[in-house]
Amino acid sequence: MESLGEFIQSSKTIEIIDIGDNKITDKGIEILLPYLIGNITIKYLGISFNKGITDKSIPLLNEIIHHEFTNI
Numbered sequence: 001m002e003s004l005g006e007f008i009q010s011s012k013t014i015e016i017i018d019i020g021d022n023k024i025t026d027k028g029i030e031i032l033l034p035y036l037i038g039n040i041t042i043k044y045l046g047i048s049f050n051k052g053i054t055d056k057s058i059p060l061l062n063e064i065i066h067h068e069f070t071n072i
Helices: 002-010 026-036 055-070
Strands: 016-018 044-046
Touching: 002 026, 026 055
Parallel strands: 016 044
Antiparallel strands: none
16 A cells, blocks of 8 residues: 555556555555645545445545645
8 A cells, every 4th residue: 555655646647546346444545545635636536345444434534535625
């Protein structure tokens, strides 16, 4: 997840990230969070069908959303 995060952070053109159905967990979302915060090019983040992502990740995902919409 760190490598993916670093790649996302360094890219200026990625608009769509679909990492659904990849066995990602809450810990993976936690690791990815700092790389997504402040990224202004991402328009879509698909994380469906990752059974390891639970309600525990909702505050983290809300943080991403809140940060993006308050910085537009």
